[in-house]
Amino acid sequence: MPAVLFCSNLDDPEEWRPPMTKLMPDLELRVYPKFGNPLDIDVAMVWRPPQEGMGQFKNLKAILALGAGVNQLDLPSLPKGVVVARLVDEVLGKAMAEFCVLTALRYHRNLDVHERNSRLKKWEYIIPRPAAQRSVGMMGLGALGGQAAKLLKTVGFTVCGWSRAPKKIEGVECFSGPDGLYKMAAKCGIVICLLPLTPETQGILNKKLFDAMPQGSYLINLGRGGHLTEADLLSAIASGRLAGATLDVFNTEPLPEDHPFWNHPQITVTPHVASTGGADTAAQLMVENIRRARAGQPLVNQVDRAKGY
Amino acid sequence: MPAVLFCSNLDDPEEWRPPMTKLMPDLELRVYPKFGNPLDIDVAMVWRPPQEGMGQFKNLKAILALGAGVNQLDLPSLPKGVVVARLVDEVLGKAMAEFCVLTALRYHRNLDVHERNSRLKKWEYIIPRPAAQRSVGMMGLGALGGQAAKLLKTVGFTVCGWSRAPKKIEGVECFSGPDGLYKMAAKCGIVICLLPLTPETQGILNKKLFDAMPQGSYLINLGRGGHLTEADLLSAIASGRLAGATLDVFNTEPLPEDHPFWNHPQITVTPHVASTGGADTAAQLMVENIRRARAGQPLVNQVDRAKGY
Numbered sequence: 001m002p003a004v005l006f007c008s009n010l011d012d013p014e015e016w017r018p019p020m021t022k023l024m025p026d027l028e029l030r031v032y033p034k035f036g037n038p039l040d041i042d043v044a045m046v047w048r049p050p051q052e053g054m055g056q057f058k059n060l061k062a063i064l065a066l067g068a069g070v071n072q073l074d075l076p077s078l079p080k081g082v083v084v085a086r087l088v089d090e091v092l093g094k095a096m097a098e099f100c101v102l103t104a105l106r107y108h109r110n111l112d113v114h115e116r117n118s119r120l121k122k123w124e125y126i127i128p129r130p131a132a133q134r135s136v137g138m139m140g141l142g143a144l145g146g147q148a149a150k151l152l153k154t155v156g157f158t159v160c161g162w163s164r165a166p167k168k169i170e171g172v173e174c175f176s177g178p179d180g181l182y183k184m185a186a187k188c189g190i191v192i193c194l195l196p197l198t199p200e201t202q203g204i205l206n207k208k209l210f211d212a213m214p215q216g217s218y219l220i221n222l223g224r225g226g227h228l229t230e231a232d233l234l235s236a237i238a239s240g241r242l243a244g245a246t247l248d249v250f251n252t253e254p255l256p257e258d259h260p261f262w263n264h265p266q267i268t269v270t271p272h273v274a275s276t277g278g279a280d281t282a283a284q285l286m287v288e289n290i291r292r293a294r295a296g297q298p299l300v301n302q303v304d305r306a307k308g309y
Numbered sequence: 310m311p312a313v314l315f316c317s318n319l320d321d322p323e324e325w326r327p328p329m330t331k332l333m334p335d336l337e338l339r340v341y342p343k344f345g346n347p348l349d350i351d352v353a354m355v356w357r358p359p360q361e362g363m364g365q366f367k368n369l370k371a372i373l374a375l376g377a378g379v380n381q382l383d384l385p386s387l388p389k390g391v392v393v394a395r396l397v398d399e400v401l402g403k404a405m406a407e408f409c410v411l412t413a414l415r416y417h418r419n420l421d422v423h424e425r426n427s428r429l430k431k432w433e434y435i436i437p438r439p440a441a442q443r444s445v446g447m448m449g450l451g452a453l454g455g456q457a458a459k460l461l462k463t464v465g466f467t468v469c470g471w472s473r474a475p476k477k478i479e480g481v482e483c484f485s486g487p488d489g490l491y492k493m494a495a496k497c498g499i500v501i502c503l504l505p506l507t508p509e510t511q512g513i514l515n516k517k518l519f520d521a522m523p524q525g526s527y528l529i530n531l532g533r534g535g536h537l538t539e540a541d542l543l544s545a546i547a548s549g550r551l552a553g554a555t556l557d558v559f560n561t562e563p564l565p566e567d568h569p570f571w572n573h574p575q576i577t578v579t580p581h582v583a584s585t586g587g588a589d590t591a592a593q594l595m596v597e598n599i600r601r602a603r604a605g606q607p608l609v610n611q612v613d614r615a616k617g618y
Contacts, residue, residue: 095439098465102414109411109582115424118578121571123563128582130404154463156407254432262430269427273418273437 003040004290005057007032008047011066011279016045019283024290043290048072054079062293064286065303066277068092068144069224071197075305085289085299086309088143089282096144096194096275097151099222103246104152104190107218108134112244112268131156137188139181139204140195140223141167141174142309143301144275148194160184164200185212190220196309197224205229210236216243222274225251230261237266248274312349313599314366316341317356320375320588325354328592333599352599357381363388371602373595374612375586377401377453378533380506384614394598394608395618397452398591405453405503405584406460408531412555413461413499416527417443421553421577440465446497448490448513449504449532450476450483451618452610453584457503469493473509494521499529505618506533514538519545525552531583534560539570546575557583 006013006029013031021027030036038056046054047066054060063084065073070086078084106112110126117124134157138149141163153159153171161169162184166176175184181204185191191213195201205221206229219242221228228247236242244266250259253272261267289299303309315322315338322340330336339345347365355363356375363369372393374382379395387393415421419435426433443466447458450472462468462480470478471493475485484493490513494500500522504510514530515538528551530537537556545551553575559568562581570576598608612618 091439094441094465095437098414098440099418099437101410101464102418102420105407105411106415106420109408111411111415111579114579114582115577117580118576119572121566123580125580126582128404128408128585129587130400131407132403151464155410155460156403257430263428267427268424270420270423271426271432271434273423273435276437278438 001026001028001040002042002059002294003028003030003035005030005032005035005041005044005046007044007050008066010047015279016283016286019280020287023283023287027287027290043293045286046073049074049078053077054082061296062289062299064289064293064299068096068275068277069196070303070309071224071226075303075308078305083293083299084303084305086301086303087277087282087285088301089277089285091278091281092275093144093147096222097148099248099274100138100148100192100194100220101151101155103220103222104134104136104157104192105131105155106246107190107220107244108157116265132158134158134190135160135188137162137184137191138172139191139193141169141172142194142196145194148192160188181209182212185209186214188217189214190218192220193223193227195223195227197226198308202226203229205233207232207236210241213241215241217241218243219245220247221245222248225249225253233267234260234264237264242266244268246270248272310335310337310349311351311368311603312337312339312345314339314341314344314350314353314355316353316359317375319356324588325592325595328589329596332592332596336596336599352602354595355382358383358387362386363391370605371598371608373598373602373608377405377584377586378505379612379618380533380535384612384617387614392602392608393612393614395610395612396586396591396594397610398586398594400587400590401584402453402456405531406457408557408583409447409457409501409503409529410460410464412529412531413443413445413466413501414440414464415555416499416529416553417466425574441467443467443499444469444497446471446493446500447481448500448502450478450481451503451505454503457501469497490518491521494518495523497526498523499527501529502532502536504532504536506535507617511535512538514542516541516545519550522550524550526550527552528554529556530554531557534558534562542576543569546573551575553577555579557581 041057042059043062045064068088136157138145138161141161149159149161149172160173162175162181205227246268248270350366352371354373377397445466447454447470450470458470458481469482471484471490476483514536555577557579
């Protein structure tokens with residue numbers, strides 16, 4: 001009987017076991033490092049692979065990521081022939097879109113300023129404007145970015161979007177290709193990053209992008225820490241090019257205590273809480289992919305290992 | 310030639326004059342206190358009446374409020390026969406609904422906690438949940454509350470609503486009557502007040518309401534300062550019944566510097582910025598109501614002076 005390995009320092013396997021067992025009564029779920037005979041493992045649910053890698057699992061067919069991004073799996077290091085799937089369930093997509101709306105509206109309505117003034121006993125009226133008067137630019141129009149762009153539009157924002165390959169989303173002005181990014185940035189007072197982290201997108205939130213954005217714009221990074229060129233952000237805020245940033249992802253998490261992002265008056269640090277796959281709702285997707293992996297069928301949300309997402 | 314009086318210490322008449330004159334070229338707009346012969350005035354655009362009242366304007370037919378609420382006009386003191394209209398234009402309704410979404414999502418996603426932690430260099434993970442898992446209760450289902458309830462539902466929240474008389478809004482669980490308020494409150498982790506201020510709703514945000522809400526709930530008051538029983542709010546937060554409150558309206562505005570709401574760790578003060586009528590978009594409504602008042606027709610958004618809204 002083949003077994004499924006569960007390997008994560010962030011997720012609780014006992015949240016996943018009941019809903020998955022309900023759907024797949026003969027599921028054998030083994031939690032790292034107590035996995036018994038490594039040759040029993042044919043599927044692995046993984047946030048980050050163990051330090052010794054996945055090489056010992058000689059019968060491994062598939063890795064089911066416990067997150068929407070897979071850069072932390074270090075795809076090139078994985079055994080050839082192993083297929084990989086991202087975790088993008090309905091709940092994760094919804095909660096992510098809601099977090100985009102929250103953080104974009106917070107800047108649009110100057111709530112960051114009002115919060116600070118509330119602590120300083122300062123009454124400073126700022127004329128409220130409806131969201132339609134603000135353009136939000138979404139970097140990444142895949143499963144997550146596309147859904148978020150649509151919700152931002154529904155709430156009332158004017159929405160632009162950028163992706164590597166051209167896309168069409170109703171009501172969203174879509175840009176693509178390397179030049180398209182800077183054309184979009186020039187129109188947007190708020191830019192949100194929901195890109196996958198690949199060699200091409202590493203450090204893409206940098207001086208060139210910030211210089212293209214209108215003076216006094218805002219950055220919201222919900223992708224990966226590796227998207228951001230940190231020194232460029234600090235300079236762009238110091239010069240006034242950017243008025244503020246909300247960062248949910250970092251190269252090292254938790255963010256180290258001596259990092260300059262902490263307690264920066266114009267940066268809000270959130271502890272990787274933009275979204276998560278709910279075990280109860282994502283269990284169905286996991287079980288479906290275990291079945292597909294065992295039947296040799298393509299997975300739902302299967303990653304193109306060459307592209308990196 | 311009759312003239313229109315403009316009387317406000319908050320609004321700039323020169324923002325209103327150009328768009329209104331464009332729509333009504335023969336408009337004569339006179340700004341308090343330089344209104345010339347008081348008998349020329351047949352319509353008045355008013356935020357708050359002057360201290361001496363409106364009695365000197367013997368030919369006054371209509372008062373067009375410069376806000377969505379009219380409690381500050383002191384309706385019983387106005388000359389009999391004068392009709393009153395509220396300013397609820399499309400932009401005001403949209404911006405208000407957006408502010409409801411922002412402040413509700415902020416509490417739902419614990420952004421108030423993350424903001425504080427960001428200043429304290431504290432990484433505290435809180436599992437993100439989609440909005441559908443939170444019930445928001447809207448007090449007031451008129452032009453503003455109804456529109457806000459719909460947008461909260463569209464974004465993803467589970468939404469309840471309460472109004473004096475029974476209402477039906479698709480996707481919103483509606484309650485009415487005195488008992489209905491406490492039935493609704495018992496279901497809602499976030500309650501938003503968008504009621505008109507009348508003798509019946511004075512002080513309605515009080516201990517009885519807070520005691521009906523689930524432990525650890527949040528209050529958002531976007532109505533009027535008079536809706537809130539201030540001492541009850543402070544007690545409810547101190548006891549943990551309420552986890553926090555966002556207050557946009559106050560009995561005295563600007564909020565006095567020695568008020569305990571300022572710098573309270575669980576209260577966010579915003580300076581009456583939830584929404585405003587935009588002169589450029591509301592000008593059309595104003596001009597329409599000037600024409601109707603002069604023709605003796607019912608106004609758009611006309612107030613029932615007996616009900617008070």
